[in-house]
Amino acid sequence: MSYSDKVIDHYNNPRNVGSMDKSSADVGTGLVGAPECGDVMKLQIKVNPQTNVIEDAKFKTFGCGSAIASSSLATEWVKGKTVDQALEIKNTEIVKELALPPVKIHCSVLAEDAIRAAIGDWKKKQEATKPAAVQTVQ
Amino acid sequence: MRAVHFCSSCGKVQPPVPVDYFMFFGFTAKLDLDTASLEKEFYALSRRLHPDLFAQANPEERAFSLEQSSMLNDAYRTLKDPIKRTEYLLRLEGIELEEQSKQATEKARATGELKKQVVPPDLLEEVFELNMHLEELGAQKKLGEDDPALLEEIGKAKLSLEEKHDALLHDLKTEWKKWDETIDNGREVDRPKILATMLDLLNRRNYIRNLLRDVNEAVE
Structure with a gap:
């Protein structure tokens, strides 16, 4: 099996590697894993609370080249999107963009999971702060 | 019930019938299997099915012995290893190990749940x-x-x-x-x-x- 040029490019020059403060209210963190290969992927998003736009995204992946490329691409794609738009990203689009072979489809699944998990974490934080905001208004 | 490897009347090698690896050795699909008797069965069958024994046989028998030997080796390798044996049983029970994550993702996407x-x-x-x-x-x-x-x-x-x-x-x-x-x-x-x-x-x-x-x- 050989990697596509796009996978190699993301692998050699991963975009948005790093981490953000996971305790921050604007940051959503998704930590996911693929049992098929034992890979683990962390993806974080920073969301503008007024516009719900994802202003920044970071990732750190321990796994194969396809997993790194999938998560790198995922951070590129979510940036500038609203959280609802980001939830529309499907693993099949990642497969297509990176020309992943069938045995590496689970890497793209992992990236979609990571996006969803990060957004889920952010939403949970938003809901947790809501009742407090209502109380101050009252 | 053990799979039939040889004809009961003429004793000639038969084509492998599509059975699972447990049945191939005449075991029920139990996981805590006795590896000593597995090994014994394996060696006994190897001695009788080995393609070298069929060098002078007709092409059909030669092909059957090759197929049987190959299945024998796969079955033995799978069943003797505790992890492979468990994975094999899960597959027999319809669990697709490679697809579980994808299936869960598709479900989450459809329901909107995490x-x-x-x-x-x-x-x-x-x-x-x-x-x-x-x-x-x-x-x-x-x-x-x-x-x-x-x-x-x-x-x-x-x-x-x-x-x-x-x-x-x-x-x-x-x-x-x-x-x-x-x-x-x-x-x-x-x-x-x-x-x-x-x-x-x-x-x-x-x-x-x-x-x-x-x-x-x-x-x-």
């Missing part, structure tokens, strides 16, 4: 942390530095992982016994839960095995 992670979050955290340590160690090695505290940290993690690995195998064997009981008492209703537990244990083990491999490579 996907249930196949691997528990606490283990993921641990895996992630240890990988960070290993990467740090690799970076230090490149610089020719050595941080004893970091090495100690990794050493401790390695021990904890080895303990976890042993505990998982122990738990898996407990599930085997439960499974085998359902074969004896015919309680099929108990099976889905046992299968789910075995799947969970195998998933955890995958992570731990990969991590142990990485740790061993890093500290060498």
Whole structure:
């Protein structure tokens, strides 16, 4: 099996590697894993609370080249999107963009999971702060 | 009931019939199987099915012996290994090990709910942390530095992982016994839960095995 040029490019020059403060209210963190290969992927998003736009995204992946490329691409794609738009990203689009072979489809699944998990974490934080905001208004 | 390898009246080798690996050896699909009798059966059948014995036989028999031998080897390799045996049984029961994560993702997408992670979050955290340590160690090695505290940290993690690995195998064997009981008492209703537990244990083990491999490579 050989990697596509796009996978190699993301692998050699991963975009948005790093981490953000996971305790921050604007940051959503998704930590996911693929049992098929034992890979683990962390993806974080920073969301503008007024516009719900994802202003920044970071990732750190321990796994194969396809997993790194999938998560790198995922951070590129979510940036500038609203959280609802980001939830529309499907693993099949990642497969297509990176020309992943069938045995590496689970890497793209992992990236979609990571996006969803990060957004889920952010939403949970938003809901947790809501009742407090209502109380101050009252 | 054992699969038929030879004709009962003329004694000639037969084409393999599509049976599962357990049946191939005449076993019921039990997991806590006696590896000594598996080995005995394997050697006994190998001696009778080996293609060399059919060098003078007609082409059809030669082909059958080749097919039977090949199935014999696959069946033996699969059943003698505790993990492969368990995975094989899960597949027989219709669980697609490679597809579980994708299926869960598709479900989450359709329902809009958060996907249930196949691997528990606490283990993921641990895996992630240890990988960070290993990467740090690799970076230090490149610089020719050595941080004893970091090495100690990794050493401790390695021990904890080895303990976890042993505990998982122990738990898996407990599930085997439960499974085998359902074969004896015919309680099929108990099976889905046992299968789910075995799947969970195998998933955890995958992570731990990969991590142990990485740790061993890093500290060498």
